[in-house]
Amino acid sequence: MLIIGERINATRKRIREAVLDRDAELIRVEARRQVAAGAQMLDCNGGVEGREPECLAWLVTIVQEAVDVPLCLDSADPEALARALPLCRRRPLINSVTDERARLAAVLPLVREHGADVVALCMSEAGTPRGVDDRVATAGRLIEAIAGYGIEPGKIWIDPCVFPISTGAEHGPAVLGAVRRIREIHPGAHTTAGVSNVSFGLPVRKLLNKTFLTMLIGCGLEAAIVDPTEEGLVAGIHAAEALAGRDDYCVAYLEAYRDGTLGAPTAALQAGAAR
């Protein structure tokens, strides 16, 4: 399971201010915190109106000063990507393209040129997807269109497009079913999801986020854009991976237990003793 940390995103007020003020230390702290919590890749979103190319390039430079993980360049702006891509020390993931000819034509030559991976979001000219079939059809078209640019399926990460369940009970099963079907039909491509969107508008969001993520792992999801610092999220991933048959002899689960990732056993015992 590839854990992509979502916190360095300029649509969040605190990050936006840090980007505008060039507060490098705040960004470095966010980068280190996420990697310490279990992120294996960090999303960087420098989406400040009119200044995205310089802001994304600055973020990439600063984050790489702090941590040594590949980056997920969260931008649909070809100019921002063209400027950020050459700065990446490790193979990046570009997030994202949709099934829209103009966006594919603007971004995929850059993906190809830099040997990057790409997130293919199940949205099309017709707009946002509605159910399982719609998502599966869009995924198929996207894989074909991306292949047309000489990019192999193994570099494609299909994102089924997660909507808030507060806006419709059908959105959860649609994404779960789509991940399962896309994995069956396109075993050569990968799947990812921006999980946190599912809980928008509801209380105790972290409970919904971690629960949805474990359900998605049960459907075969291979990567997720999440906040790894949310309580219990990475522990839930370790449990779900073992339960989904992806962790032979529970080696990773037991290692996570020993290093305290599953909830500090010592702290729990101390709390018990103090009661």
Place this chain on the structure above:
Amino acid sequence: MLIIGERINATRKRIREAVLDRDAELIRVEARRQVAAGAQMLDCNGGVEGREPECLAWLVTIVQEAVDVPLCLDSADPEALARALPLCRRRPLINSVTDERARLAAVLPLVREHGADVVALCMSEAGTPRGVDDRVATAGRLIEAIAGYGIEPGKIWIDPCVFPISTGAEHGPAVLGAVRRIREIHPGAHTTAGVSNVSFGLPVRKLLNKTFLTMLIGCGLEAAIVDPTEEGLVAGIHAAEALAGRDDYCVAYLEAYRDGTLGAPTAALQAGAAR
């Protein structure tokens, strides 16, 4: 989601002693605690060697003094069932039969006579199941055999038979896949699972139990035999139900939030304010 509380089980030392000592108050406390935590049905296991019929009957009487929920009679002993069934005030669930002719012939006439529901565990004369196909085939044979006794599919709860993942990484996916397939093939029957077995032999069992349960809900599981007092388990059920599209407008989720079942919202708000 039908939550069946598993704690009143004489294979547990504390319960066994209470049953042998006729410690009614301890049993009543266990019954009330589980219902307060969210159990909608209570499993009663009076499996004390040579004394099961009197012990199960005693448990049924005592538990019904404390709470008003239907009971799950956890016994394969026809004599114990024959004695306990007439004592049940609400329609009970009998746990369980397997695909073994002698066991079916001994138990199903009682199920029929008392209008009970029955758990059909995916085990056969050949022993324990190995993968998805094996479980699905056994489920089909069980539904057919039980129908032969005049019991309709709507009263049958298929249990795919959960094994500890510590004994094989394949056991998790086998159960997840079986629940999904059995729901597709036999939509008229129900599914249930004894979830806690999955974590046997591993640390932080409650994390594995609640994670597996939410993954199973994503596959369509309709009931589970669990310990509802385990931290986060019932909260996880509420989240998973909403995410699986079974909770229109998140009504049950929001109600659980307001009554504190999802974790104390006040404490979370205070922690947020302190940041």
